[in-house]
Amino acid sequence: MWEKLQKILVERGLTVVDLAKMAGVPKTSIYNAKHHDIGFKKMEKIADALDVSLDGFRKG
Numbered sequence: 001m002w003e004k005l006q007k008i009l010v011e012r013g014l015t016v017v018d019l020a021k022m023a024g025v026p027k028t029s030i031y032n033a034k035h036h037d038i039g040f041k042k043m044e045k046i047a048d049a050l051d052v053s054l055d056g057f058r059k060g
Contacts, residue, residue: 001057002034008050023049 009019020027023045029038030046047054 004057005030005033005046008052012050019046019049 009015014022016027016030020030023030023042025042025045029042032038033043043057044054047057
């Protein structure tokens with residue numbers, strides 16, 4: 001999931017801080033996605049902020 005998230009950020013010229021503000025979640029939660037499950041609600045907010053489907057993060 002982290003790789004897909006990172007790819008979207010690079011493609012859109014966004015930083016983790018930008019995304020945190022857009023999604024209304026702490027930037028540490030986004031960084032934690034690299035190694036941990038950050039939970040459905042936070043991931044839903046991130047997907048909504050990026051206007052992408054949650055399925056896009058699940059599927060290989």
